[in-house]
Amino acid sequence: MLRLSCLTPGTALWLEIMLSWLSEYAALVVLIGVVISAFGAYLVQQRESQVQEQLRFSVTGGDGFPYLDVSIIGEKPPRATLMVHNGGRFPLYDVDVRMAELSKQASEERDLSIYGMEEANLQSHVGTLPPGGARIIDRWGLPEQEDRHDYNVFISARNRFVIENIRLRRIENRWRSAIRVFQDVGGKRSILLERIDKEFPRSETGEVRW
8 A cells, every 4th residue: 555654745745635636526527437438329329320221221212312304405306315313312223214295285284293194105114223323214306396395204213203394495496494303292292303494484473384
């Protein structure tokens, strides 16, 4: 056992102060240790949960969704290229696309958002789309004498089913587009993506007639 009498007066005084402090704050030191240990265990648990979630989303596709984009090149005749995209952080699996062009008769109806679900001018099995990936699924010519084309697209993947409205208008000899992707679940519609060219025609209230 260390005898304080064997120590110099300065060292002995320092040890007495330390022992007094430890005896007074021992419970606090133990509590701090318990809190640090518990917080460390919580961080480990959170990290493990995040890893498990990442793995699950890598298998299911997470909250990502596929959508189509149309690019139009040339004028005589204009050529449309249809691409399917995955803008999410995880792969999308079992992607299937069905697209229906709305007839001129249907274009006079009020609600066109889900028209054509049972009809399809184009069907394509895309399969797997990597994160940020895209794939061309069709090309076709647009008739020069027509100034509008309306399409409804029905896209299924392993993690969800979405509907997309594609609207094309020729304005001053240039094609403008508006696209909207949404999901109907339990009678509630959620808009997942909406992209409208600035020059695309709108109603007096500023709305696009989908």
